[in-house]
Amino acid sequence: MFGKSKKPETGNAADSKKAASSGASADQGELILEQLFMDEQPPTKTSRFAALAEEAEVVEAAQVSSAPKSRQDPATPKQFSGKTNSGLLSGVFSRKPKARAPGPQREAPDVAPVESLGIATVATGTPSADSSPEVHAAEHDGPPVTSTMSEVSVTVSKPAKARAPKAFKKSTSRRNSRDIYLSAQIAGDRSIFWKLTAQGIEPVEALPAGSHALSFSKDDLRFEVETRVSYSAAQSLALQEVGDAVYLLNRSKDLRAVYATLRSRIEGLHYRLGPGQLLLDRLIQERASEAEALIVAVELKDLSGRDALLILYYLSATGRSSEPQISVYPDNREFLLSQFAAVHQASRENAQVLLVDHTALFEASTHAAFYPNEPQLGGIPLRKVWSQSAMAGVLVAIAALGWAYQGFTQNDQIRRSTTRVQSSIDFAQKTASGLLSSSPRALARALTLDVEQILARSQRLWVPGSRIQLTADGGGAEYRITLSLPHVRTSAVTANGTEGNTDALSTLLHLKAPEGCQRENLNFSGTLNEAQLNVRCEAAPHPLDHYRSG
């Protein structure tokens, strides 16, 4: 997941040696350095932190007087790098411990005693006047911690342009107007609350109703995943690990992690809780994506500039996160850090430290996400599912109504159009009926056959010696001209009338049909004593034909 950072030895080693001989216990100082950097091994991979270290300017070397857990080569000082100009610091032990204001000792009760873990998680100092340490920190009743960092190797990194970590965008315009609070679980189920501002954190007695808080607690569960998983798969994973109902945030898509907490923890709260580690994962992804094992130290100052809260996470090379170690008003950050690193030494190979201050956390809080506080269906709040379903139903109903209205409108238009056509037809029929009723004589004249034309055509078609049979009605007239022929014998032809009928027959054969008429071929009877010609004259269509009888 993260690249190893093997820092090459530089001239700082001499400074470290020098510092080591300046009074502090070499064993103690070397222990811390050893735990944080595996300088004894040759560099195998250059991480961005190593690159930052190369660009860094060594200010001073230091030795730490904490009790060592193991020791390797005391003669090999280690070099640290850090970036102090962006609010996000990488590296460790980069500064001398600040002078603390006098005040009561504070402790983080959830941290194991020094005797058992070898980690000092005691914060000493007097809180400033505007802070309320009595509310947020428990009294330290353990033995006084004497391990301090006497000489600290401080490496102030130059601004690394090419290798500079990608800074968060200034998202004040996108930032919600809501305030962000911090909820840190310090002892058992006891939590203390802080208000996160750009200037620092401010202790508050209780969270306002409806507020949003970032939680740093062992009850915030984090499951790393290899790939993007569905909400149901994430829920199954969390259920399998926890065995109880949880609310979860599935950020497997971008952070490859699923955040969950017990429902019983969320239900009943009057404020929203979100996993603070989600923001830290974002910062790691942005700033230290190449690191493998990593210690994330969230060092938050109060408004007076005093270190008020130190939250430590250990992130293994496999991406598994430890429970947070929370120290309130830490007196010696370096010591706490070294002890925390020592605790996780067995599970790490080469840990680097990512320091996050209040400015970075405040800017990153624009990306905060919060646990759902209501039943969900596939990652969507059931309330939204219902409301959106209802909205979809309303939209469907509106669409159906519109469709029905459109259909009704079209149907109405068709009905009105039909009515108009029917009215037109009725009007036409009424008009026609009125005309017919009031014009009986004209109607009779219009329906009468053109007898003159019919008889005139008959006269034209008459051939002397023939007889004409005609039939005329509204469809036309049909004429049949029949010409009697003399009795024909094959052996002789009678003399009477033979010549005349021959002329009539020739005339009939070549008779032209009147205009608008068609003649057929000349027909003969079976005994050849009659010739017959049919002529058909079609009548032109008449608008009153259908009123004519017959």
Added chain:
Amino acid sequence: MAELVELLPGNEAPLPLAPTLVHLIATLNEAQLDNRVSIAPLASADAANGASVDLLELAQPFANTDLRTLTIKVRGTYREYAGLRRYIELIQKHPVALTRLAIAGNTFEIDIQLFGAV
């Protein structure tokens, strides 16, 4: 509709069917001798038999109007063609429609359609 308007002025006085029928029958009968035609007994096209019926039943409604129509079939013979033509011209002087004419040899058939109010 325009053709109908051209053919029918629509401003004629009502035509009673019964007087028209009576005058027509009179003409058909009285003009036989002068025009040397002879007609068979007249018959209505819609009459089933020779039984006496009311003119209202004999005449049919005409095209959703208050008019009624009646068709008379005239069958007869003629001696000369000219006589037949004069006979037909006399018929055409009545407000009736000559809707069918058939002439075969010296016989003729004429369908006469009458219109009028009953």
